[in-house]
Amino acid sequence: MNVADSKIVVSIMQENGYAVTQEIRQADIILINTCSVRENAERRIWNRLAALKKTKEKKPDLLVGIIGCMAERLKEKLLEDEAGVDLVVGPDAYRDLPHLISTALTGQKAVNVMLSREEMYGDISPVYQDTQKVSAFVTIMRGCNNRCSYCVVPFVRGIERSKDPEMILADVQRLSRLGFKEVTLIGQNVDSYRWGNRGRKSSLDFARLLDAVAASVPNLRIRFSTSHPKDMSDAVLHTMATHSNICKHIHLPVQSGSTRILKLMNRGYTREWYMDRISAIRSILSECSVTTDIIAGFCTETEKDHQDTLSLMKWTGFDFAYMFKYSERPGTKAASDLEDDVPEAVKGSRLNEIITLQNSLSVKSKSKDLNRVVEVLAERRSKRSEKDLFGRTSQNKVVVFPKGIHSIGDLVKVKINAHTAATLIGEAQE
Ligand code: 5AD
Ligand code: SF4
Numbered sequence: 038m039n040v041a042d043s044k045i046v047v048s049i050m051q052e053n054g055y056a057v058t059q060e061i062r063q064a065d066i067i068l069i070n071t072c073s074v075r076e077n078a079e080r081r082i083w084n085r086l087a088a089l090k091k092t093k094e095k096k097p098d099l100l101v102g103i104i105g106c107m108a109e110r111l112k113e114k115l116l117e118d119e120a121g122v123d124l125v126v127g128p129d130a131y132r133d134l135p136h137l138i139s140t141a142l143t144g145q146k147a148v149n150v151m152l153s154r155e156e157m158y159g160d161i162s163p164v165y166q167d168t169q170k171v172s173a174f175v176t177i178m179r180g181c182n183n184r185c186s187y188c189v190v191p192f193v194r195g196i197e198r199s200k201d202p203e204m205i206l207a208d209v210q211r212l213s214r215l216g217f218k219e220v221t222l223i224g225q226n227v228d229s230y231r232w233g234n235r236g237r238k239s240s241l242d243f244a245r246l247l248d249a250v251a252a253s254v255p256n257l258r259i260r261f262s263t264s265h266p267k268d269m270s271d272a273v274l275h276t277m278a279t280h281s282n283i284c285k286h287i288h289l290p291v292q293s294g295s296t297r298i299l300k301l302m303n304r305g306y307t308r309e310w311y312m313d314r315i316s317a318i319r320s321i322l323s324e325c326s327v328t329t330d331i332i333a334g335f336c337t338e339t340e341k342d343h344q345d346t347l348s349l350m351k352w353t354g355f356d357f358a359y360m361f362k363y364s365e366r367p368g369t370k371a372a373s374d375l376e377d378d379v380p381e382a383v384k385g386s387r388l389n390e391i392i393t394l395q396n397s398l399s400v401k402s403k404s405k406d407l408n409r410v411v412e413v414l415a416e417r418r419s420k421r422s423e424k425d426l427f428g429r430t431s432q433n434k435v436v437v438f439p440k441g442i443h444s445i446g447d448l449v450k451v452k453i454n455a456h457t458a459a460t461l462i463g464e465a466q467e
Contacts, residue, residue, distance in 0.1 A: 039070045039105055041174040041223060044163030046070070046104065046131050051164060053135040061092075066100045066138060068124075071107035073189050075364040079107055083120070090121045100141050102126060104134075109150050109193040110368075116146045128179075128194055129153040152195035159204045162211070171416045171446050173217050175208045176200065177246065178224035183265070185292075186303045186370040187335065187363065190225060199230050202241050202249065209254050218414055218446050219258040219284075222250065227261050228268035244272035251280035258414060258431070259283045263290060266314050267305035274321040285322055286356075286433040289314065290330035294349030295342035298335055301375065308349060315353050326356040326402070326432035333391055334384030335363045336375035343387050350394055356402040356432065358395045362388050396458050403456035406434065410466055413451045415443055436461040 046068060047057055058064050069085060072078040082103070093099050102124030103115050109127035116122055123141045126134060127150035137147035157179060165173065180195040181188075209220050224230060233240035241249075243261075251259050259280070264273075264287055277283045289311075293299055296307040318325050331346060350358070362384045365377045379387075411430045419425035419437050426440050428449070437460055438451045451463040 038176070038223060038225070039072060041163065041176050042105065042128060042131070043070050044165065045158045045161050046134065047164040048161050049131055049134055057164075065098065066102065068102040068104050068126075068134075071103055071105040073106040073110045073193055073366070075361060076366070077364065082107055086120045086122065093121050100124060100138065102134075102138075102141075104128075104131070106189070106193040109152070110189060112150050113148055116148070123147065125150060127152065129156040131158070132156075154196060155198060157198060157200045157204075159200050162208075165215075170215055170217050171414065172219040172221065173212050174221050174223050175205060175212070176224065177205055177222045177227060178230050181225040182229065183226060183305070184303055184370065186301065186375070187332065187366065189366040189369055192368055194225065197226070197229055199224075199232050202232050202246055205246065206249065206253050209250055209257070213254045213257055216446070217257065218448070219260065220250075220254075221260040221262060222247070223262055225263065226265045226268065227263065228265050228270065228273065242270075242272070244270060244276045247273065247283065248276045248279070251276070251283050255282055257282060260286065260433070262288045264288060266291065266311050269314055271317055271321065274317060277325070278321055284431045284433065285325040286328070286431065287318060287325060288328045288330075291346075291349065291353075292330060292332050293335060293338075293342065294346035295338070296345075298338055298342050298345075301337065301371075302332075302335060303370065308345065311349070312352065324432065326434065327353060328357040328359075328433070329353075329355050330359045330361070331391055331395075332361050332363050333388040334379035336371055336377055336379070338363075338379050338387075343390075347390065347394055350391070350398065354401065355395065355398055356434070357399060358391075360388060360391050360395060399458045400456075403434065403458065403461055406430075406453045406461055407456065408453065410450050410452050411436065411461070411463070413438070413449050415445050415447050415449055417445055430461075434461055435459060436463060438463045438465055441465050 071082050089101055100123045101121055103122050104126040105128050108125045115125050124137055125148045129152050130149035133149045140147040178199045180197045181191045182197040212220055228243050230243040266289055291311055294308055365372050413428040413436045415426040415428040417427050419427045424440055425437050428436050436451055443449050450466040452466055453461045453463040455462040
């Protein structure tokens, strides 16, 4: 989300006569797009600000802005303790940046953290800097109306709103004309996408949007993220099955395998419901990978709850997971109503067990592709070797293979010969 938003910010700045530099020492303004989802993300920003203070001493005119979720969460507090911040701009206020910068240039502190019911930045075309344009994000909805008790997102990104489907289709077709080969439709909860009044014939839900996007650009690969287990419908799965250009990968954050913990998290589903969604994926789509997010050590989590998470991971056989220790966020329901009572050491050891198990599941997932021929979209050169290309399969598995006659942006049939826990290694078939 922040990667996509940063491209909107660049577009707004360029429209107003600013240019991007790759060289931080040349910058007159530094905008840091931030995340608040865990305390650690914010800590890293404070460290970055401390380092920038020295740069500022040498270059007193340098403006430093905190933008995005941390700006929204901390507001004026970011200006208080001599951190060297001149501008604070929330995720719905980026259009105001040029005006805020003018204010900051006069030596005043500038803040806009207004959230909006409508802002989609639909008319602003993101600026793609990459010389090789292969894969792009298209934001289809912003904000979140769920109230997962641990999560700060609804407070910092505001209420749910969806983008006009005509604009989404125009974005996707523009990307196709620019030569992109893949788009990822993004939103906090894509299954909540809705255009028009619910129940009306003309109203569009995510399944229908996905169908329209896939049909409009048959030569582009389509991905989407993030799905919510309580809302992911069979209709979405059937749409995926209908279109060969929709990648067969679903990111479906489970968070915990314990129904008791899921209830305390206010996730709106049980362990059994999650299993039912996985069964639906397996029966409607033959070759779909499933990845997830898991939180270890949420309030009151017992060893049994933790074992429930491990057993659900095994049962599902996740292809990949993002795994975190629970981090209490001020202002959330969990922070006010529940005690963060799992000791740090226990959180750590549970997270380690989750990571160890996922590593073995990831190896298993990769080994399924051994000796198979998979279709890979070459995204870039491999970081390890100039002679290799790096790409992904439809299932979002990373593949590295010798470049041969192929170029970035090609769809290549690759025979898989080996793998690590993270990467498939193969050679092109033609
Ligand atoms: N502590 C730990 N992880 C969190 N996430 C969201 N809030 C928290 C928190 N307070 C994780 C969830 C979510 C992902 C984006 O971040 O797993 O799916
Ligand atoms: Fe946060 Fe839950 Fe919304 Fe995801 S669905 S952004 S975890 S509140």
